[in-house]
Amino acid sequence: EMNTRLQVEHPVTESTTGLDMVKLQLLVAQDGHLPPEPPATYGHSIELRLNAEDPGNGFAPAPGLIERFRNLVGPGIRVDTGVAEGDSVPSEFDSMIAKIIGTGRTRQEALARLQRALRESVVVIRGGATNKSFLLELIGRPEVQNNRVDIGWMDRLAAAGEHISGRHGDIALLQAAIQSYESELAIERTQFYLSAVRGRPEVSSDAGRNVELRHRGEAYKFRVQRMGPNEYRIQADGAAVNATFERLGEFEYWLTAGGQRYRVVSIHEGLTYRVEVDGVAHRIDRDDGGIVRSPSPAVVVAIQVEAGQRVTAGETLVVLEAMKMETHLKAPFAGTVRQVMTIPHVQVGTGAALLQIDADSEETQETATGRVAFAKTKAGAGEEPAETRLLRNLEQLRQLMLGFDIDQAETKRLLAELSLHRHTPAVSPEVWRSESEILSIFVDICSLFSRAPLVSLGMEGEAPSAESSLFQYLRMLDTKGEGLPTAFLDALKTALAHYGVTSLDRTEQLEDSLLWLYKSHQRLGQQIAPIRSVMERRLDHVETLAPLADDEFRTLLDRMAFVTRDLYPAIGDLAREIRYRYFDQRRIDKSRQQAYAMVEDCLVRLSGEADAAARLECMRALVDCPYQLVGLFSPRFKEASPGLRQL
Secondary structure: OOOOOOOOHHHHHHHOOOHHHHHHHHHHHOOOOOOOOOOOOOOEOOOOOOOOEEEEHOOOOOOOEEEEEEOOOOOEEEEOOOOOOOOOOOOOOOOOOEEEEEEEEEEEHHHHHHHHHHHOEEEEEEEOOHHHHHHHHHHHHHHHHOOOOOHHHHHHHHHOOOOOOOOHHHHHHHHHHHHHHHHHHHHHHHHHHHHHHOOOOOOOOOEEEEEEEEEEEEEEEEEEEEEEOOOOEEEEOEEEEEEEEEEEEOOOEEEEEOOOOEEEEEEEEEEEEEEEEEEEEEEEEOOOOOOOOOOOEEEEEEOOOOOEEEEOOEEEEEEEEEOOOEEEEEOOOOHHHHHHHHOHHHHHHOOEEEEEEEEEEHHHHHOOOOOOOOOEEEEOOOOOHHHHHHHHHHHHHHOOOOHOOOOOOHHHHHHHHHHHHHHOOOOOHHHHHHHHHHHHHHHHHHOOOOEEOOOOOOOOOOEEOOOOHHHHHHHOHHHHHOOOOOOOOOOOOOOOOOOOOOHHHHHHHHHHHHHHHHHHHHHHHHHHHHHHHHHHHHHHHHHOOOOOOOHHHHHHHHHHHHHHOOOHHHHHHHHHHHHHHHHHHHHHHHHHHHHHHHHHHHHHHHHOOOHHHHHHHHHHHHHHHHOOOHHHHHHHHHOOOOHHHHO
């Protein structure tokens, strides 16, 4: 083929020769002449075309708005592109986003540079998709690495379904499950503050949420619980997976599960999640009752089924067209078409509902074929030292105090675990601090819901309660509590400090923390038994743990006795007993010992030849002694001196 324009592959020529093809083209246009001999080539150069297309949907065009476009540049890497963040990939024209060229001394070096460039690049298209994951998988295959491919190799690979990687499917599902949980939590947070404006805040009593997802034709049911600020527990297919979820930006995350950390790029569009885990892309859909949706903006060419028709898995339902390419949407499972929700020759957007299928009863019974397994990230405690196990359980108890999703079953397990440690005192300062923090959280949150008038306000008439001040504050977050009692604001800041909040400036962290704080109060009844368990353990081991008790602990006990005096008097009584055993009893015993020593001294002086003034002083001291003296007098009756007998 001969033409006057530069070929798409001209960067490869430039990279291996050092030429500037555009400059040479302008030279020729100015009636210049090219050198008689072509330049020598060196090294290897490979070009990849990053397109807005969906390899999982027959490489159909998947245009949309470019939300994030970050390329890795470095030695041997060249990126040619004509788009940037905020641009849209049109559905009418070429879907190419960029050309990525890797150059190295050898083929392996060029491929290695391309792999690193793709892995570190971030491309997010709202309403569409890219072939980045496909390219990364492609250049990592042995056939490409060893240059053993032919022109039919790609077609054979696609026909066998091996052009799309299924790696990290479990992590992608966990990511989608957590994001689904967070989406529902955001709705609850909005409803919480709306109810606060109406005068009475309301929160859900459920400890966790159920999430149903579909991935490559398989349905999954998850139970997601938030166990801490960034910690989650996800139950699926009999496996309990503990995961840590860290947000790096609008679309980027770190997800840690099974002891391994994964780099995740994820975008949520309606009921669809496009999740990329360490460069491997997955599409995951919320299971919303068999609704089949458009994967990208397109025109409905034909609808090949009608309401009431039976369909089999894989049967074509709807034909779409985008960029002059047809896409056949197939039935994800066998069933009956309940309703058709579109008509031919109309434009539909990404996620638009096209029709709904009622699955056959046997289709709802999942099989293991093709399913993602979660066993490798299944949580297991294993053997661990007793103190380590105690600290781990205390950390979960701390999350319960903060209002996170510790359900009744988990609370019972924690109580059983704590009972094993009740008669085995742990004198570790770390254990003492963990227990004290749990008690502090309990007291600090309870104090915000006290209905007793706040004291020391210098106000005439009846002072407001902490609870009424909290309700008022929740209606006026933007004011930072202006006009509310200082005593309440100090108590609020103390409670919020347990969530890592350091100011009353309105932030997402503050809004989340107040929601969890309110949930904690709602779960107060669930917290009482664990709190008693911690307090009773301290009461059982006074002699061992007394050296760790300080003034801060004494103040904590006084506050606990005060805030629980009405609703939970048993906790208040326990707090007073612990205070007596750790502090008051020692002080009283010391005072008694000093008094008895003084009595002994007086008795010795009275049994001798003391003068009248000394005798009178001793007599007064004995009369003023607040303790019983019979035990000191009776042993001296037989051998008492005349002076002592006179006493």
